Amino acid sequence: xxxxxxxxxxxxxxDYLSNCIESLLPGGERVEIIIVNDGSKxxxxxIADEYAAKYPSxxxxxxxxxxxxxxxxxxxVRHATGRYFKNVDSDDALSADFPRFLDELERVxxxxxxxxxxxxxxxxxxxxxxxxxxxxxxAFPEGRTFTWADTKGFRIDQVLMLHTCTFNTEMxxxxxxxxxxxxxxxxNYMVYGNLRNAERLYYMNTDxxxxxIGREGQSMAEESMKKRYTHQIKAAELCFTSFHLDEVADRKxxxxxxxxxxxxxxxxxxxTRLNKTAAxxxxxxxxxxxxxxxxxxxxxxxxxxxxxxxLMLPGRFGQGVSNFFYKLSRxxxxxx
Numbered sequence: 322x323x324x325x326x327x328x329x330x331x332x333x334x335x336d337y338l339s340n341c342i343e344s345l346l347p348g349g350e351r352v353e354i355i356i357v358n359d360g361s362k363x364x365x366x367x368i369a370d371e372y373a374a375k376y377p378s379x380x381x382x383x384x385x386x387x388x389x390x391x392x393x394x395x396x397x398v399r400h401a402t403g404r405y406f407k408n409v410d411s412d413d414a415l416s417a418d419f420p421r422f423l424d425e426l427e428r429v430x431x432x433x434x435x436x437x438x439x440x441x442x443x444x445x446x447x448x449x450x451x452x453x454x455x456x457x458x459x460a461f462p463e464g465r466t467f468t469w470a471d472t473k474g475f476r477i478d479q480v481l482m483l484h485t486c487t488f489n490t491e492m493x494x495x496x497x498x499x500x501x502x503x504x505x506x507x508x509n510y511m512v513y514g515n516l517r518n519a520e521r522l523y524y525m526n527t528d529x530x531x532x533x534i535g536r537e538g539q540s541m542a543e544e545s546m547k548k549r550y551t552h553q554i555k556a557a558e559l560c561f562t563s564f565h566l567d568e569v570a571d572r573k574x575x576x577x578x579x580x581x582x583x584x585x586x587x588x589x590x591x592x593t594r595l596n597k598t599a600a601x602x603x604x605x606x607x608x609x610x611x612x613x614x615x616x617x618x619x620x621x622x623x624x625x626x627x628x629x630x631x632l633m634l635p636g637r638f639g640q641g642v643s644n645f646f647y648k649l650s651r652x653x654x655x656x657x
Contacts (some may be wrong), residue, residue, distance in 0.1 A: 324405030330393025334363040334411035344414035358385030391500030436519035442484035442530035461524035469574040483508040484530040506556040513560040550593040557585040594643040
């Protein structure tokens with residue numbers, strides 16, 4: 322059995338797929354790389370097949386009709402043979418610390434499997450401005466397996482995105498999450514849904530994931546997120562309605578999950594209100610109605626008892642307030 326499966330969902334990625342795969346090959350025989358060619362119309366499938374032919378014991382290729390990013394991850398989980406599982410998007414890469422990360426993962430696994438192994442991610446902006454690490458060392462202990470009781474508070478800019486997570490494959494399959502097709506930002510659900518079942522945790526303070534920001538048409542580009550605001554709403558709502566927060570007995574885990582929901586709901590508000598239309602505001606109101614129907618207590622908490630209250634002020638004035646805080650957040654964090 323391989324130590325790690327890395328799935329690389331790929332759609333029209335001919336210009337950067339090779340860079341991604343080259344960053345994974347230093348993992349050698351401990352790693353299984355599954356490239357999912359998601360109905361690409363360029364040379365992505367051909368490049369993937371070339372790597373599979375050159376490295377048959379490491380690289381596998383799955384060709385499928387276009388189903389979106391979530392469909393690629395779903396395929397990876399179904400076909401993974403590694404004890405652990407990581408997603409790397411085709412326009413991103415892992416750092417030169419990858420072999421050292423594998424050494425640490427292997428050592429920790431021998432001592433007793435963990436549910437999620439966390440690392441940092443590093444924003445790489447195409448304009449070279451604002452590159453930075455999202456580091457978790459203030460929240461997580463280092464050098465030992467820990468539980469949620471050992472964690473500390475997260476800053477507003479710290480969110481456990483998919484880039485931070487290497488999952489225990491068995492836990493993924495027990496949780497049984499199927500990501501929705503043809504939906505952007507759905508990977509937040511993979512993290513949020515699996516955090517509920519994660520108890521044994523480990524953190525390695527290394528900037529393993531190189532997260533590229535600034536490519537034209539990228540899903541995280543402002544215009545893309547504005548245009549796809551209904552996907553933001555769907556992803557946030559999917560997480561909110563996946564389980565009741567009060568079902569989570571561990572206080573610190575529940576506190577982190579509420580932090581993540583706050584960020585996801587806030588993102589949905591930001592990118593919806595950038596459209597500055599009555600129709601998009603109505604879509605937000607409908608989101609809150611559905612969340613309230615699922616869990617009135619927590620929906621009202623986020624809607625009326627957090628800073629989201631100010632982002633949801635009505636009318637043109639409220640849209641302006643939300644857009645002001647969006648621009649401020651973007652300037653500070655440079656998340657797109």
